[in-house]
Amino acid sequence: MSSRNNQDRFGSGLEDKPLGSPTDAGSQTPPQPAGNSGLSFVVPTEVVELPSRGIFYPEGHPLCGEETIEIKHMTAKEEDILTSKALLKKGLALDRMIQSIVVNKSINTDSMLTGDRNAIMMSARAAAYGEDYEAGVQCPACGEQQNHEFNLSEISCRPLDKHEGLTNVSKLPNNNFEILLPRSGVNIEVRMLTGKDERELLKRTEKRKREKLSENMLTQQMNLFIVAVNGDTNKRTIDKFIQNMPAFDSRYMRTVYKSVTPDINSAQEFTCEFCDHVAELEVPFTTEFFWPKS
Numbered sequence: 001m002s003s004r005n006n007q008d009r010f011g012s013g014l015e016d017k018p019l020g021s022p023t024d025a026g027s028q029t030p031p032q033p034a035g036n037s038g039l040s041f042v043v044p045t046e047v048v049e050l051p052s053r054g055i056f057y058p059e060g061h062p063l064c065g066e067e068t069i070e071i072k073h074m075t076a077k078e079e080d081i082l083t084s085k086a087l088l089k090k091g092l093a094l095d096r097m098i099q100s101i102v103v104n105k106s107i108n109t110d111s112m113l114t115g116d117r118n119a120i121m122m123s124a125r126a127a128a129y130g131e132d133y134e135a136g137v138q139c140p141a142c143g144e145q146q147n148h149e150f151n152l153s154e155i156s157c158r159p160l161d162k163h164e165g166l167t168n169v170s171k172l173p174n175n176n177f178e179i180l181l182p183r184s185g186v187n188i189e190v191r192m193l194t195g196k197d198e199r200e201l202l203k204r205t206e207k208r209k210r211e212k213l214s215e216n217m218l219t220q221q222m223n224l225f226i227v228a229v230n231g232d233t234n235k236r237t238i239d240k241f242i243q244n245m246p247a248f249d250s251r252y253m254r255t256v257y258k259s260v261t262p263d264i265n266s267a268q269e270f271t272c273e274f275c276d277h278v279a280e281l282e283v284p285f286t287t288e289f290f291w292p293k294s
Helices: 076-082 085-090 093-101 114-129 195-210 217-225 235-244 247-260
Strands: 020-022 045-049 068-072 132-138 145-151 169-171 177-180 187-190 226-229 267-271 278-282
Touching: 045 114, 068 114, 076 093, 085 093, 093 114, 093 195, 114 195, 145 267, 169 247, 177 247, 187 247, 195 217, 217 226, 217 235, 217 247, 226 235
Parallel strands: none
Antiparallel strands: 020 045, 045 068, 132 145, 169 177, 177 187, 187 226, 267 278
């Protein structure tokens, strides 16, 4: 796919638009030469719309107030990163790939919000291997496994105003959200997760596997994004509340958290080839997303 020949796919608005946009002639960062051999070939770049719109970064962060980020297309260098056994074993392959393709090297991609990193991965994959992505899915009605083809060009950014109109959800000056839980009446403060948090969650999960303990991904994730309970920021208080939170509140909190978190909207229509059930499925991150069979 040549991003430079697909300008009609991209608009100037951020809502409900495809994520990638080719770099125009006025870009401040020109594409970089592929090497010093004298060849005229340069690595193409494109502009990716950030689901966060730069709103959720602190003052001084390179992405604070930035609505887009420029990335270069993947090359053999990035494929080497993605196939490195050492990096795959440590769970660092995707992190290193994202850092490698971001043009502005002052950005530490570990500090980027999860949704913004997802936008980069979707655009990078589409540019490298094409917009069509076939993945195995399970029908939510009959449970049959089948292959379904997703179109990555249809992925857009979620709107950021979903919390407006909810009487029990408010955005705080520090860009965190406060949620009033309906069953317990407890106020919790939540923050947005970053690449560093993703790696920490993976590390904790792997540790429990090594120790042959039961999985607790759900509570570990909540432990990372809940920063206060009724104003109390003590980690022990937060841990105790998570362990004893009513299931009704837990489900409610996770639903609200997902709706207010800046991220991509990857849901696409799916029709089951066995029972004709129609539903919306999100693009799955399977092992073939960056490692296609052909």
